[in-house]
Amino acid sequence: MFSPAYSRSLGQAASFASAYRNVGVETGLTDASPHKLIEMLFDGYMEALKQARGYLATGQIELKGKALSKAARIVDEGLKSCLNIQEGGRLAQDLHDLYAYLTLRLTLANVRNDPSVIAECENLMLPLCEAWKAIGPQVHAGRLS
Template sequence: MFSPAYSRSLGQAASFASAYRSVGVETSLADASPHKLIEMLFDGYMEALKQAQGYLASGQVELKGRALSKAARIVDEGLKASLNLKDGGRLAQDLHDLYAYLTLRLTLANVRNDPSVIAECERLMQPLCEAWKAIGPQVNAGRLN
Protein backbone atom coordinates (compact mmCIF):
# COMPACT_ATOMS: atom_id res chain seq x y z
CA MET A 1 0.00 0.00 0.00
CA PHE A 2 2.81 2.43 0.88
CA SER A 3 6.16 2.59 -0.80
CA PRO A 4 9.21 1.43 1.15
CA ALA A 5 10.50 5.01 1.13
CA TYR A 6 7.23 6.25 2.65
CA SER A 7 7.32 3.56 5.34
CA ARG A 8 10.94 4.41 6.07
CA SER A 9 10.10 8.11 6.42
CA LEU A 10 7.25 7.26 8.81
CA GLY A 11 9.66 5.24 10.89
CA GLN A 12 12.16 8.08 10.91
CA ALA A 13 9.46 10.56 11.89
CA ALA A 14 8.45 8.32 14.80
CA SER A 15 12.10 8.05 15.86
CA PHE A 16 12.53 11.81 15.71
CA ALA A 17 9.34 12.34 17.71
CA SER A 18 10.51 9.85 20.31
CA ALA A 19 13.94 11.49 20.50
CA TYR A 20 12.32 14.93 20.80
CA ARG A 21 10.13 13.76 23.70
CA SER A 22 13.16 12.13 25.33
CA VAL A 23 15.21 15.32 25.06
CA GLY A 24 12.29 17.29 26.49
CA VAL A 25 12.06 14.95 29.47
CA GLU A 26 15.83 14.96 29.98
CA THR A 27 15.89 18.76 29.84
CA SER A 28 13.03 18.93 32.35
CA LEU A 29 14.89 16.55 34.65
CA ALA A 30 18.17 18.43 34.36
CA ASP A 31 16.50 21.74 35.18
CA ALA A 32 14.21 20.45 37.93
CA SER A 33 14.62 21.14 41.62
CA PRO A 34 14.50 18.18 44.02
CA HIS A 35 10.94 19.20 44.87
CA LYS A 36 9.95 19.25 41.20
CA LEU A 37 11.54 15.82 40.63
CA ILE A 38 9.33 14.30 43.32
CA GLU A 39 6.32 16.07 41.82
CA MET A 40 7.18 14.52 38.47
CA LEU A 41 7.32 11.09 40.13
CA PHE A 42 3.87 11.63 41.64
CA ASP A 43 2.54 12.72 38.25
CA GLY A 44 4.10 9.72 36.54
CA TYR A 45 2.62 7.38 39.13
CA MET A 46 -0.88 8.80 38.74
CA GLU A 47 -0.62 8.72 34.95
CA ALA A 48 0.53 5.09 35.02
CA LEU A 49 -2.49 4.19 37.17
CA LYS A 50 -4.87 5.93 34.78
CA GLN A 51 -3.29 4.08 31.87
CA ALA A 52 -3.57 0.77 33.73
CA GLN A 53 -7.26 1.39 34.40
CA GLY A 54 -7.87 2.18 30.74
CA TYR A 55 -5.93 -0.84 29.51
CA LEU A 56 -7.71 -3.13 31.95
CA ALA A 57 -11.12 -1.80 30.90
CA SER A 58 -10.28 -2.40 27.23
CA GLY A 59 -8.89 -5.89 27.83
CA GLN A 60 -5.28 -4.99 27.04
CA VAL A 61 -3.84 -7.07 29.86
CA GLU A 62 -0.20 -6.90 28.77
CA LEU A 63 -0.26 -3.11 28.58
CA LYS A 64 -2.07 -2.98 31.93
CA GLY A 65 0.76 -5.03 33.40
CA ARG A 66 3.37 -2.68 31.99
CA ALA A 67 1.57 0.37 33.37
CA LEU A 68 1.23 -1.16 36.84
CA SER A 69 4.88 -2.23 36.77
CA LYS A 70 5.83 1.34 35.89
CA ALA A 71 3.77 2.66 38.81
CA ALA A 72 5.42 0.16 41.17
CA ARG A 73 8.90 1.11 39.94
CA ILE A 74 8.11 4.80 40.47
CA VAL A 75 7.11 4.02 44.05
CA ASP A 76 10.05 1.72 44.81
CA GLU A 77 12.89 3.21 42.81
CA GLY A 78 11.80 6.83 42.98
CA LEU A 79 9.62 7.79 45.91
CA LYS A 80 10.70 5.20 48.46
CA ALA A 81 14.36 5.44 47.44
CA SER A 82 14.32 9.21 47.94
CA LEU A 83 13.28 8.99 51.57
CA ASN A 84 15.82 9.85 54.25
CA LEU A 85 14.93 7.30 56.90
CA LYS A 86 17.88 8.28 59.09
CA ASP A 87 16.93 11.94 59.48
CA GLY A 88 13.31 11.94 58.32
CA GLY A 89 11.80 10.72 61.56
CA ARG A 90 8.34 9.26 61.81
CA LEU A 91 7.07 10.92 58.64
CA ALA A 92 9.74 9.25 56.51
CA GLN A 93 9.01 5.90 58.15
CA ASP A 94 5.26 6.29 57.60
CA LEU A 95 5.84 7.15 53.94
CA HIS A 96 8.18 4.17 53.61
CA ASP A 97 5.47 1.90 55.02
CA LEU A 98 2.83 3.41 52.74
CA TYR A 99 5.03 2.94 49.70
CA ALA A 100 5.71 -0.68 50.66
CA TYR A 101 1.96 -1.25 51.01
CA LEU A 102 1.30 0.39 47.63
CA THR A 103 3.88 -1.86 45.97
CA LEU A 104 2.12 -4.93 47.36
CA ARG A 105 -1.29 -3.67 46.30
CA LEU A 106 -0.10 -2.81 42.79
CA THR A 107 1.25 -6.33 42.45
CA LEU A 108 -2.07 -7.74 43.63
CA ALA A 109 -4.00 -5.49 41.22
CA ASN A 110 -1.84 -6.78 38.42
CA VAL A 111 -2.21 -10.45 39.29
CA ARG A 112 -5.96 -10.24 39.89
CA ASN A 113 -6.80 -7.67 37.18
CA ASP A 114 -8.68 -5.83 39.90
CA PRO A 115 -9.69 -2.24 39.09
CA SER A 116 -10.79 -1.62 42.69
CA VAL A 117 -7.25 -2.17 43.94
CA ILE A 118 -5.89 0.23 41.32
CA ALA A 119 -8.46 2.78 42.47
CA GLU A 120 -7.39 2.21 46.10
CA CYS A 121 -3.75 2.91 45.15
CA GLU A 122 -4.84 6.11 43.46
CA ARG A 123 -6.94 7.21 46.46
CA LEU A 124 -4.10 6.55 48.88
CA MET A 125 -1.60 8.60 46.91
CA GLN A 126 -3.88 11.48 45.84
CA PRO A 127 -3.63 13.46 49.12
CA LEU A 128 0.17 13.22 49.05
CA CYS A 129 0.27 14.43 45.44
CA GLU A 130 -1.97 17.37 46.23
CA ALA A 131 -0.06 18.30 49.38
CA TRP A 132 3.28 18.08 47.58
CA LYS A 133 2.05 20.35 44.79
CA ALA A 134 0.53 22.77 47.31
CA ILE A 135 3.84 23.36 49.07
CA GLY A 136 5.70 23.87 45.77
CA PRO A 137 5.40 27.67 45.74
CA GLN A 138 6.71 27.87 49.31
CA VAL A 139 9.64 25.57 48.50
CA ASN A 140 10.46 27.57 45.38
CA ALA A 141 10.36 30.79 47.40
CA GLY A 142 12.82 29.25 49.90
CA ARG A 143 10.42 29.24 52.82
CA LEU A 144 10.59 25.46 53.34
CA ASN A 145 13.63 23.23 53.45
Protein backbone atom coordinates in the same frame (compact mmCIF):
# COMPACT_ATOMS: atom_id res chain seq x y z
CA MET B 1 14.85 23.27 51.68
CA PHE B 2 11.84 21.01 52.29
CA SER B 3 10.56 18.28 54.56
CA PRO B 4 13.22 16.11 56.20
CA ALA B 5 11.41 13.03 54.90
CA TYR B 6 12.81 13.96 51.50
CA SER B 7 15.70 16.12 52.65
CA ARG B 8 18.77 16.20 50.48
CA SER B 9 21.34 18.89 49.76
CA LEU B 10 21.25 20.61 46.41
CA GLY B 11 24.41 18.67 45.56
CA GLN B 12 22.37 15.48 45.80
CA ALA B 13 19.77 16.61 43.28
CA ALA B 14 21.50 14.27 40.85
CA SER B 15 20.37 11.31 42.94
CA PHE B 16 16.76 12.43 42.50
CA ALA B 17 17.32 12.74 38.76
CA SER B 18 18.92 9.31 38.73
CA ALA B 19 15.95 7.81 40.57
CA TYR B 20 13.62 9.48 38.11
CA ARG B 21 15.62 8.19 35.13
CA ASN B 22 15.51 4.69 36.65
CA VAL B 23 11.76 4.64 36.19
CA GLY B 24 12.04 5.58 32.54
CA VAL B 25 11.23 9.25 32.17
CA GLU B 26 13.65 11.91 30.95
CA THR B 27 11.54 14.98 30.12
CA GLY B 28 12.21 18.07 32.19
CA LEU B 29 15.06 16.69 34.27
CA THR B 30 17.76 19.14 33.36
CA ASP B 31 16.44 22.18 35.19
CA ALA B 32 14.20 20.49 37.75
CA SER B 33 14.72 21.10 41.45
CA PRO B 34 14.63 18.15 43.85
CA HIS B 35 11.09 19.19 44.80
CA LYS B 36 10.02 19.28 41.16
CA LEU B 37 11.54 15.84 40.52
CA ILE B 38 9.44 14.34 43.32
CA GLU B 39 6.39 16.08 41.88
CA MET B 40 7.19 14.54 38.50
CA LEU B 41 7.39 11.10 40.14
CA PHE B 42 3.96 11.61 41.68
CA ASP B 43 2.58 12.72 38.32
CA GLY B 44 4.14 9.74 36.56
CA TYR B 45 2.64 7.38 39.14
CA MET B 46 -0.85 8.82 38.72
CA GLU B 47 -0.57 8.72 34.93
CA ALA B 48 0.57 5.09 35.00
CA LEU B 49 -2.48 4.17 37.11
CA LYS B 50 -4.77 6.03 34.72
CA GLN B 51 -3.27 4.13 31.81
CA ALA B 52 -3.56 0.80 33.65
CA ARG B 53 -7.26 1.40 34.29
CA GLY B 54 -7.82 2.23 30.63
CA TYR B 55 -5.90 -0.80 29.40
CA LEU B 56 -7.74 -3.08 31.80
CA ALA B 57 -11.11 -1.70 30.68
CA THR B 58 -10.25 -2.41 27.05
CA GLY B 59 -8.81 -5.86 27.71
CA GLN B 60 -5.22 -4.90 26.91
CA ILE B 61 -3.79 -7.02 29.71
CA GLU B 62 -0.13 -6.85 28.64
CA LEU B 63 -0.19 -3.06 28.48
CA LYS B 64 -2.05 -2.94 31.81
CA GLY B 65 0.75 -5.02 33.31
CA LYS B 66 3.40 -2.67 31.95
CA ALA B 67 1.59 0.39 33.30
CA LEU B 68 1.21 -1.15 36.77
CA SER B 69 4.85 -2.23 36.73
CA LYS B 70 5.84 1.33 35.90
CA ALA B 71 3.75 2.65 38.80
CA ALA B 72 5.40 0.14 41.15
CA ARG B 73 8.87 1.10 39.92
CA ILE B 74 8.08 4.78 40.47
CA VAL B 75 7.12 3.99 44.05
CA ASP B 76 10.02 1.62 44.78
CA GLU B 77 12.91 3.04 42.77
CA GLY B 78 11.81 6.65 42.79
CA LEU B 79 9.79 7.79 45.77
CA LYS B 80 10.90 5.23 48.35
CA SER B 81 14.56 5.46 47.37
CA CYS B 82 14.53 9.24 47.94
CA LEU B 83 13.33 9.01 51.52
CA ASN B 84 15.74 10.03 54.26
CA ILE B 85 14.73 7.76 57.14
CA GLN B 86 17.40 9.09 59.55
CA GLU B 87 16.45 12.74 59.25
CA GLY B 88 12.80 12.30 58.32
CA GLY B 89 11.79 10.49 61.49
CA ARG B 90 8.27 9.18 61.79
CA LEU B 91 7.03 10.87 58.61
CA ALA B 92 9.72 9.24 56.49
CA GLN B 93 9.03 5.86 58.11
CA ASP B 94 5.30 6.23 57.52
CA LEU B 95 5.92 7.10 53.87
CA HIS B 96 8.26 4.13 53.55
CA ASP B 97 5.56 1.85 54.96
CA LEU B 98 2.91 3.35 52.68
CA TYR B 99 5.14 2.86 49.65
CA ALA B 100 5.79 -0.76 50.62
CA TYR B 101 2.04 -1.31 50.95
CA LEU B 102 1.37 0.33 47.59
CA THR B 103 3.94 -1.92 45.91
CA LEU B 104 2.15 -4.99 47.28
CA ARG B 105 -1.26 -3.70 46.25
CA LEU B 106 -0.07 -2.81 42.74
CA THR B 107 1.24 -6.35 42.37
CA LEU B 108 -2.11 -7.72 43.53
CA ALA B 109 -4.00 -5.43 41.15
CA ASN B 110 -1.86 -6.73 38.32
CA VAL B 111 -2.28 -10.41 39.19
CA ARG B 112 -6.03 -10.15 39.79
CA ASN B 113 -6.83 -7.57 37.10
CA ASP B 114 -8.72 -5.73 39.81
CA PRO B 115 -9.70 -2.12 39.05
CA SER B 116 -10.80 -1.55 42.66
CA VAL B 117 -7.23 -2.16 43.88
CA ILE B 118 -5.92 0.27 41.26
CA ALA B 119 -8.43 2.84 42.54
CA GLU B 120 -7.30 2.17 46.12
CA CYS B 121 -3.67 2.83 45.13
CA GLU B 122 -4.69 6.06 43.45
CA ASN B 123 -6.77 7.20 46.41
CA LEU B 124 -3.96 6.49 48.86
CA MET B 125 -1.45 8.57 46.89
CA LEU B 126 -3.70 11.43 45.77
CA PRO B 127 -3.53 13.42 49.06
CA LEU B 128 0.29 13.20 49.01
CA CYS B 129 0.42 14.37 45.39
CA GLU B 130 -1.84 17.31 46.13
CA ALA B 131 0.02 18.28 49.30
CA TRP B 132 3.39 18.07 47.55
CA LYS B 133 2.18 20.34 44.75
CA ALA B 134 0.66 22.75 47.26
CA ILE B 135 3.97 23.33 49.05
CA GLY B 136 5.85 23.86 45.79
CA PRO B 137 5.60 27.67 45.76
CA GLN B 138 6.86 27.83 49.35
CA VAL B 139 9.76 25.50 48.61
CA HIS B 140 10.81 27.47 45.58
CA ALA B 141 10.60 30.72 47.54
CA GLY B 142 12.86 29.19 50.22
CA ARG B 143 10.25 29.35 52.97
CA LEU B 144 10.41 25.66 53.94
CA SER B 145 13.39 24.04 55.56
